[in-house]
Amino acid sequence: MRLSSYFMPTLKENPSEAQITSHRLMLRAGLIRQTSAGIYIWLPLGLRVMRKIEQIVREEQDRAGAQEILMPTIQPAELWQESGRYDAYGKEMLRITDRHDREMLYGPTNEEMVTDLFRNNVKSYKDLPKMLYHIQWKFRDEIRPRFGIMRGREFLMKDNYSFDIDADAGRISYNKMYVAYLRTFARLGLVAIPVRADTGAIGGDLSHEFQILAETGESTLYYDKEIENFDLASLTGEIDMQTIEKLQSLYAMEEEKHDPETCPVASGDLRTAKGIEVGHIFFFGTKYSDSMNAKVTGADGNLVPVEMGSYGVGVSRLVGALIEANHDDNGIIWPEVVAPYKVGLINLRTKDDHCTKACDDIYQKLSALGIEVLYDDRDIGAGGKFADMDLVGLPWQLIVGPRGLEKNLVELKNRATGDREELSLEDAISRLS
């Protein structure tokens, strides 16, 4: 992509409304723009990052045996009246009336809808287990949206729902998602600690939140320091049951679940930290299948309510969380797996025909190799290009100017380490492929 024609409105100064780093950088690097409190437009660069995160989440869901569907954002109130949550949910639910005076709502989550789908179409234990997920926009009318995308009112969430014949099978589905989450966050290069959590409005007795440690986090965590021995950011391979059991046996609690009186961990071994909740998994059994009459015929011929769980990942929130975890004073530092482009090609002298020719040539070669390149071919000063490229945070910068070209050299800069290397054109291209 040529920057001269790309929509990437960067800001030199910090917008006054943004307090935390990720919010500031998302505005400054041209990832998002706010339209009203907690509601944002995703600009090209931000959308590319979100799509990449979404894809990693999707791949791990599929790998765990879940099947992707797409449910609507607008739901009929009847389903929620049936489960009893229409009244229970309160003002966080955005209620809408259509032209026929029918009560509708913008979905904050989809348990009711997916339970309805299930009961209408699945009748036998032979069709179980099933896991159905979608990646869809949600709306929660938060009392106070804040921190940019991190606590927005509209947000993109992956939510998966499991259906099993009994509680034991349900626990297996739960653990499959537990593993999928460990792998998902590890692939994103994040250390996400699974902590036991309150089940809140969802209900049930088993729940883990996946928390990324960050000072700007809204949750408070207490955990056994032994958890730090797990290399959580590296769990991208097969994860055996032993690891799961060990990890789940260690003390790790979200604030509401932590009780200093009964905590078994010695105070010297107890860590406390702030965390950003990026995932939350629940096993709630028959809470919805009972109230909504979602039953299947068991092997013995009797009808039994299905055992269910639900599993959420805050996809849009992860964009912010990744920035909180990966930045410096100059801007964002994207991990390569989610970077909007892999390489930023900087033409230091667009008016120099030789230099521009060389850059055009590199751009074509890299593009032909399938490498995502953001090519700064704008007619502005070198300083601005360096500053923008650092701000936007692409993993590699390929800096090309007349001075180096005289010696047939270009400069390759690693955004994360700041290391620079002078290479021949050919070597630079092969290093990036």
Add this chain to the structure above:
RNA sequence: CGGGGAGUGGCGCAGCCUGGUAGCGCACCUGUUUUGGGUACAGGGGGUCGCAAGUUCGAAUCUUGUCUCCCCGACCA
């Protein structure tokens, strides 16, 4: 919802107290210059001051109402 702060060109801000129809930096456009970390100079375009009502000869400035945004708290799949 309780407490606090703020709405003046795209962004950051000054002006408001002591009313006289708007200013600075950045960004933008033109030209020259410069070019390896936001180059310099000159010229230029753009706002009626969140909205409404009121006071006044006259309101960005005073009064009242209202909307929006931000921060702290409560809240929170």
